[in-house]
Structure formats: structure tokens, C-alpha cells
Amino acid sequence: MxxxxxxxxxxxxxxxxxxxxxxxxxxxxxxxxxxxxxxxxxxxxxxxxxxxxxxxxxxxxxxxxxxxxxxxxxxxxxxxxxxxxxxxxxxxxxxxxxxxxxxxxxxxxxxxxxxxxxxxxxxxxxxxxxxxxxxxxxxxxxxxxxxxxxxxxxxxxxxxxxxxxxxxxxxxxxxxxxxxxxxxxxxxxxxxxxxxxxxxxxxxxxxxxxxxxxxxxxxxxxxxxxxxxxxxxxxxxxxxxxxxxxxxxDTSFGGDLFKGSKDYIEWLNTKPEASVIYVSFGSISVLSRTQMEEMARALLDTGRPFLWVIREGGVEGQEKEKDKLSCKEELEKQGMIVPWCTQVEVLSHPSVGCFVTHCGWNSTSESLASGVPVVACPQWTDQTTNAKLIADVWKTGVRLIRNEEGIAKAPEMKRCLEVAMESEELRRNAKKWKDLARExxxxxxxxxxxxxxxxxxxxxxxxxxx
Known part of the structure; x- marks a missing residue:
């Protein structure tokens, strides 16, 4: 037949x-x-x-x-x-x-x-x-x-x-x-x-x-x-x-719409287990300049290594987003900034300790399947509901609180990062869902x-x- x-x-x-x-x-x-x-x-x-x-x-x-x-x-x-x-x-x-x-x-x-x-x-x-x-x-x-x-x-x-x-x-x-x-x-x-x-x-x-x-x-x-x-x-x-x-x-989706390099894997290989903060806001979401500066300050204040995906705008002659950050040099000493990466490969790397995400559903399910605790920074569409599920139902992450202007300030971001990196309960829950996803x-x-x-x-x- x-x-x-x-x-x-x-x-x-x-x-x-x-x-x-x-x-x-x-x-x-x-x-x-x-x-x-x-x-x-x-x-x-x-x-x-x-x-x-x-x-x-x-x-x-x-x-x-x-x-x-x-x-x-x-x-x-x-x-x-x-x-x-x-x-x-x-x-x-x-x-x-x-x-x-x-x-x-x-x-x-x-x-x-x-x-x-x-x-x-x-x-x-x-x-x-x-x-x-x-x-x-x-x-x-x-x-x-x-x-x-x-x-x-x-x-x-x-x-x-x-x-x-x-x-x-x-x-x-x-x-x-x-x-x-x-x-x-x-x-x-x-x-x-x-x-x-x-x-x-x-x-x-x-x-x-x-x-x-x-x-x-x-x-x-x-x-x-x-x-x-x-x-x-x-x-x-x-x-x-x-x-x-x-x-x-089968190590990638095979449908990336963005280009990336593989240098970041070599960099992750040099870091201790669960020590790196991974930051990515997906393929559509864009952070405001103010929010990016607050994020940068929070990352520096933790003193921890980080891998931050900052997509390039794609407009010829335009200054790269990362080059506009006021503390760019400090950031590049402490962590690594890349324009794109194979996310599921990063999340599965043993050196990654937490994931700062916009809570798109692909990113959320990848974090669950990889057993990585989350700092939830939802922006629109389904992300707000996914953040609720992450923080209050599956209990694998912490949801940050924004001020009246809709900005999450550096101290609040740092608080959430420390909780996600240190909480034994979040790590336990993340491992539970990882095992159930594989099952x-x-x-x-x-x-x-x-x-x-x-x-x-x-x-x-x-x-x-x-």
C-alpha cells in the first residue's frame, strides 16, 4: 500500500x-x-x-x-x-x-x-x-x-x-x-x-x-x-x-530563520556546571533600550557569567544593538553576547543554570524538557499565560515584576536571577518536568x-x- x-x-x-x-x-x-x-x-x-x-x-x-x-x-x-x-x-x-x-x-x-x-x-x-x-x-x-x-x-x-x-x-x-x-x-x-x-x-x-x-x-x-x-x-x-x-x-530544528555561529558552545564548555545565565527573547520580541540597559546592569551586578542573545536588526548600516549598550565593554568581559544560537543545544548544556525568557511556548517547553529554571519576562500574546503556568502551576521559575512604566528595574531583575540560580525547589521541579517530558x-x-x-x-x- x-x-x-x-x-x-x-x-x-x-x-x-x-x-x-x-x-x-x-x-x-x-x-x-x-x-x-x-x-x-x-x-x-x-x-x-x-x-x-x-x-x-x-x-x-x-x-x-x-x-x-x-x-x-x-x-x-x-x-x-x-x-x-x-x-x-x-x-x-x-x-x-x-x-x-x-x-x-x-x-x-x-x-x-x-x-x-x-x-x-x-x-x-x-x-x-x-x-x-x-x-x-x-x-x-x-x-x-x-x-x-x-x-x-x-x-x-x-x-x-x-x-x-x-x-x-x-x-x-x-x-x-x-x-x-x-x-x-x-x-x-x-x-x-x-x-x-x-x-x-x-x-x-x-x-x-x-x-x-x-x-x-x-x-x-x-x-x-x-x-x-x-x-x-x-x-x-x-x-x-x-x-x-x-x-x-537530530540536534536542531532544521528551520532556523536566523544565522548563528557555534563559538558559544566552546565558551560554555569552559564554565562550571549550572553557573551561566542564558538570556534570550526569541525571534520576534524586541526589548526597549531602557529595558536592555536594566538587563545589562542586573547581569553585571550578579557577577555571574552569562550568554545573551541580542538579535541584529538586519538593517544595513545600522549600529548593532549590542554596540548601543552603555556598559558593552564590561558585559563582554563577564559574559558573551551572540546574535543567535541553537537554543535547545544551549539549554541542554550542563553549564547553564537559568534561562531569562520572554516565555514564548517553544522556549517554555524547551526549558521544561531541559530541566532549566526560568526568569519569566513575558511581553505579549500567549507569553503572559505561559509565565503564570511557569511560576504558579509548574513552579519552575520566578516571574519578574515591572514598574508602572512597564520596565523591570535592575534590582528586581537581579533578585529574580538570584532566585532562579539558587533555589533548590525550582531546580527540583525543573528536573521533575524534564524527566516527565522525556518519559x-x-x-x-x-x-x-x-x-x-x-x-x-x-x-x-x-x-x-x-
Whole structure:
């Protein structure tokens, strides 16, 4: 029988491509052919920085109308999303039709968040489609409740910092713990429209399966909170070498949109165990100049070695961000500043003692799978909820407190750094989740079983079409 061929489509940003590619690798290990589709601009940068060698993964980049890429601070994000829906639908449709005409149609489609139009396209072609939710299950539940009866309560109280929202099956959430898309000052209200569309698509199916980048032990209640959907944990979706060890050659996501060097690993090798503070704010978040100065001062005040990722703006002739810091020379004596790195490799290094993070979900799940305590510095989207889970539910980190201007001052940052580096309780909890994450991913573990079950279902669907 012909192997099932799954079309896996992701939104073209690092936080979506990474888990998507890892899921593709998991599927190929179970004998499934995967065609990975994202925008032309993202694919171009992926292959330039890390050419893939996965023989069972093929690529089908499509134009989203922004073939030179979305330029943050220059392009309008709302226009980009509209363009992606229009041109993405058009061009992905052509890819699907081409496969049908070749006599080897896609047997199933998997698609990530923010691209509900892929689900509509699958329905148009009567191809079974499954949603890959690349955020925690808790966020899925919050958005579900928002669109199904709790929207007014949240909207009416979102500006009151003392208000606590009680949603079904979830811990009490202060307004600061909710996704930033609910805030009246949020400029990205279109995101809620995309999430609502996604739930509307799911509601047209009977007990639809949703694949979630989490694992059963981590979010047991959240995974079963919405009875009408079958949420299954398939995570953490990070490279095998740092998780189940089944494929020691799988040491990177294979989809980096940014260039980095490897000097930092040699530098980490010279440092004592659990002595280094690792600082990174992901592929999108940008710290204000004031916040960077406070961060720099806090790092210097700890006297500890640090590895700090400061992305370069990418504008030709622009002064590098690190060169604008007033204490640059002091910083480079005490630590190392790099423009990008393979994060999961850094977090798995024995010399790393804590992780200062924006709490994007990939960074959060990588910290859990690596057993590294966290200083949580959330900025927007799901990061605020992830920070709540880190500090109060999983208890693997400390969340910093900002002043009225939204700045975390150096003394507060230093306090959090010392707690994360010294707390035995945080380290114990971090190790517990690391062990449970590996347990879930290994053969016979909950996530491995859930992925295998999904593949069996896809195979069953193939049989039906023979």
C-alpha cells in the first residue's frame, strides 16, 4: 500500500516552523511521507541557514504575497495577514491540485495556528484535516471559553489588574495572566478573528482531534477541559537528541530563520556546571533600550557569567544593538553576547543554570524538557499565560515584576536571577518536568502513543480511499 502523504502547513515564523518541522520528523520515523509547506520567504531563509537532510520530508513553499518577507516595523501586520489568506489560499490550492493531477494526492492535511484558511481549503478538497495547536492546551481552553460565553466578562474586566477570572477547569487567572490579544490597547485584534474562525471550523466536525504541543502529565486537566474536542498531547516537539535520544543526529530544528555561529558552545564548555545565565527573547520580541540597559546592569551586578542573545536588526548600516549598550565593554568581559544560537543545544548544556525568557511556548517547553529554571519576562500574546503556568502551576521559575512604566528595574531583575540560580525547589521541579517530558516522548510514552495513533488513523483513511 502507498505510504500516506501528509501536507503539513505552518505560519511563516520561527515559533510555528520549529514545532511543525519536529512533528514532521516524528511522522517520518513512523513511515509517513510529509510535504512541509510554509511561505517562500521563510523557506528561503530556512534552507539557507540549515539545509535539511530528511529524505521523507519534501518541501512545497508557497507565495503569501510577501516573497521578500514581512519587515517588522515597516510592513503592516494586518495587511500581511490578509495577503497571506488571499495569496496563500490561492497558491496552496495549486499545490494540492498538482498532486491530485499527478495521481498522488495528499491523504491528510495538518496545519498550525493563525492559518484557518488551510482548514477551509482541506474541506473544499474533502481531504481530512487536523489542527496542530502549537501553544499550550491552557491557551486553547482560554480562547474557547472567550468565544463560548466568557468574552463579555473578560472584556469588561481586562483593564482591572485586581480582577481574577475563573474559567472552567483552569486555575484562577488575573487579567495580567490572560493573552494580550484581549487587551483594549492590543493592536492585533485580527488575531482573535483568526482564532474564532479556527473554533468555528472545528465546531463543524464531530469530536475533532486537535494535536497539541504539550504532554499529558504537564496539562492533563487542560487537555480534557473541552469535551467536544479530542485534544491530544504530541509534545514537547523538540529535537530528538535532547529529548528521547532515539535519533542522536537530530540536534536542531532544521528551520532556523536566523544565522548563528557555534563559538558559544566552546565558551560554555569552559564554565562550571549550572553557573551561566542564558538570556534570550526569541525571534520576534524586541526589548526597549531602557529595558536592555536594566538587563545589562542586573547581569553585571550578579557577577555571574552569562550568554545573551541580542538579535541584529538586519538593517544595513545600522549600529548593532549590542554596540548601543552603555556598559558593552564590561558585559563582554563577564559574559558573551551572540546574535543567535541553537537554543535547545544551549539549554541542554550542563553549564547553564537559568534561562531569562520572554516565555514564548517553544522556549517554555524547551526549558521544561531541559530541566532549566526560568526568569519569566513575558511581553505579549500567549507569553503572559505561559509565565503564570511557569511560576504558579509548574513552579519552575520566578516571574519578574515591572514598574508602572512597564520596565523591570535592575534590582528586581537581579533578585529574580538570584532566585532562579539558587533555589533548590525550582531546580527540583525543573528536573521533575524534564524527566516527565522525556518519559512522554520515548517509545510507549503518552506523546509517542498519541502520534502513533494519529498515524494509524491516517493509514485507515488511506485504506478507505483505495
Amino acid at each position: 502507498e505510504k500516506p502523504n501528509i501536507l503539513l502547513v505552518t505560519f511563516p515564523s520561527q515559533g510555528h516552523i520549529n514545532p511543525g518541522l519536529q512533528f514532521a520528523k516524528r511522522l517520518t520515523r513512523l513511515g509517513v511521507k510529509v510535504t512541509f509547506a510554509t511561505s517562500i520567504s521563510a523557506h528561503r531563509r530556512m534552507t539557507k541557514n540549515a539545509p535539511t537532510t530528511e529524505s521523507l520530508i519534501s518541501y512545497a513553499p508557497f507565495s503569501d504575497g510577501y516573497d521578500e518577507g514581512f519587515k517588522s516595523g515597516i510592513d503592516d501586520l494586518g495587511h500581511f495577514m490578509t495577503s497571506m489568506t488571499h495569496f496563500g489560499s490561492q497558491n496552496l490550492k495549486a499545490i494540492i491540485l498538482e498532486k491530485i493531477n499527478q495521481g498522488s494526492p495528499f491523504t491528510s492535511i495538518v496545519y498550525s495556528i493563525l492559518i484557518p484558511w488551510v482548514g477551509k481549503l482541506a474541506r473544499e478538497f474533502r481531504i481530512p484535516a487536523t489542527h496542530l495547536w502549537n501553544q499550550p492546551a491552557t491557551l486553547f481552553d482560554i480562547y474557547y471559553d472567550y468565544f463560548r460565553g466568557y468574552g463579555d466578562i473578560i472584556t469588561d474586566h481586562i483593564s482591572d489588574p485586581s480582577y481574577v477570572v475563573n474559567l472552567p477547569h483552569l486555575p484562577p487567572l488575573a487579567t495580567r495572566d490572560l493573552p494580550s490579544f484581549f487587551s483594549p490597547s492590543n493592536q492585533y485584534s485580527f488575531a482573535l478573528t483568526f482564532f474564532k474562525e479556527q473554533f468555528d471550523i472545528l465546531d463543524e466536525e464531530t469530536n475533532p482531534k486537535v494535536l497539541v504541543n504539550t504532554f499529558d502529565a504537564l496539562e492533563a486537566e487542560a487537555l480534557s477541559a473541552v469535551g467536544k474536542y479530542n485534544l491530544v498531547g504530541v509534545g514537547p516537539l523538540i529535537p530528538s537528541a535532547f529529548l528521547d535520544g532515539k535519533d542522536p543526529s 512522554a516522548a520515548k517509545e510507549g510514552g503518552s506523546s509517542h502513543k498519541n502520534i502513533k495513533e494519529f498515524v494509524d488513523e491516517v493509514n485507515g483513511k488511506v485504506d478507505l480511499h483505495q
